[in-house]
Amino acid sequence: MKPSVKPNNPNFSSGPCTKRPGYDISSLNLDSLGRSHRSALGKTRLQKAIDETIRLLDLPEGYLVGIVPGSDTGAMEMAMWSLLGQRPVDVFSWESFGAGWDADIAKQLKLQDARSFVANYGELPDFSQANPEHDIIFTWNGTTSGVKVKDADWISDDRSGLTICDATSAVFAMDIDWPKIDVATFSWQKVLGGEGAHGMLILSPRAVERLESYTPSWPLPKIFRLTNKGKLIDGIFKGATINTPSLLCVEDYLDALNWIDNIGGLPATITKSEENLAVLAEFVEQNDWIDFLASKAEICSNTSVCFQLKATAEQISAMIKLLSAEEVAFDIGAYKDAPSGLRIWCGATVESSDLQALLPWLSWAYEQVS
Known part of the structure; x- marks a missing residue:
């Protein structure tokens, strides 16, 4: 079934990365401009x-x-x-x-x-x-x-x-x-x-x-x-x-x-990023068609999370286009020099609720191209 809930923020690029939650450009101090x-x-x-x-x-x-x-x-x-x-x-x-x-x-x-x-x-x-x-x-x-x-x-x-x-x-x-x-x-x-x-x-x-x-x-x-x-x-x-x-x-x-x-300094941003990784790790554990590119859990990034899929490069490209067209995930393709796969940013500016909303869409897109 096609999911009905979309991430509030579909920006999962690994750089430039998504703005902080609640970001409002009009709140910036512009005195120096x-x-x-x-x-x-x-x-x-x-x-x-x-x-x-x-x-x-x-x-x-x-x-x-x-x-x-x-x-x-x-x-x-x-x-x-x-x-x-x-x-x-x-x-x-x-x-x-x-x-x-x-x-x-x-x-x-x-x-x-x-x-x-x-x-x-x-x-x-x-x-x-x-x-x-x-x-x-x-x-x-x-x-x-x-x-x-x-x-x-x-x-x-x-x-x-x-x-x-x-x-x-x-x-x-x-x-x-x-x-x-x-x-x-x-x-x-x-x-x-x-x-x-x-x-x-x-x-x-x-x-x-x-x-x-x-x-x-x-x-x-x-x-x-x-x-x-x-x-x-x-x-x-x-x-x-x-x-x-x-x-x-x-x-x-x-x-x-x-x-x-305001959110608690460096310890808070580290914790937030690690908790985001945990959301993705649980999804990987539950699905045999996707795995981390990192060979061991202790060296798996908690920011630029890279995945390998049981799919061809063409199928992965089709997935990425589907997710972008549905406006649920932008810019999640693997880096051009890296093995074909997905890359999802989960640093502190990403909300775990958005990652949780994204995951059913990954499953749906995979089924569409398989």
Whole structure:
């Protein structure tokens, strides 16, 4: 039977992700619009975005946060081009974005002393191979594979290298072991349901020390430069951005941070996302035609949840079109480089009631194409 109840919000995209519950653009503070981002007001709003990020994530003392160009990709490229080259580097990848960082290191930076540890979609690489004397690149959560790291216990407390982590679909949804991370990047458009184009760069004191003691052999574009005459450009971490940000996007981000604060902070967003995953896990348990792409429950993402189906790629494509036509689920196809399947975002901005309403429609669509 065709279901009669539809999700109130059919937006299940894995980025940009759905807005927070109750979002109303008219409630944003618009005082900064039309003003220079270098004005006192503009810097105050940018500084607030930084300060609230530090507070809500409970970052360790001495960690810095900056707003940089180019979303998470820009933040990661900035970190790699600015920090890598002093030491050998170990790259761990298990989905397309991690593979992209690996390719950049090999083909663009052309680092000779780099090792790649790769796993197939649904699996994790062997982290025991990490050398604490090397720099380490990895993603906390594989957005395109639905596989996350279980923890950071494999990272040495006595490391001499830096850990650089793409955490874009993990920050504000997963318990990140910050003392193990020297550089982390994320974007507003994932767990917070914010707007695109702006990246967040988190630096530990060890990362700052590297920046001030090491100069890469290659030229750096202006938007990648974090130092001037061997010293950190600290204004980047005090609201003075490298290039012009959208103050409307900043206000949208501040609205999302305020929502997180109001619902109970980081513990609440993590719990909400994990409870959403539990809704999907129960459905998988009850249906033999669908399964997680992740090979083990403990590494299954609780944000970008990826599924494999007992169906052909053509049948899955037909399912996706049916669900979109019925306006019950938008943008739930697997990432273009990933195995054919479904990908449903279940971060904190998604309501569990919407996931529960969606599931009968998945069954219906599967029956239609089978």
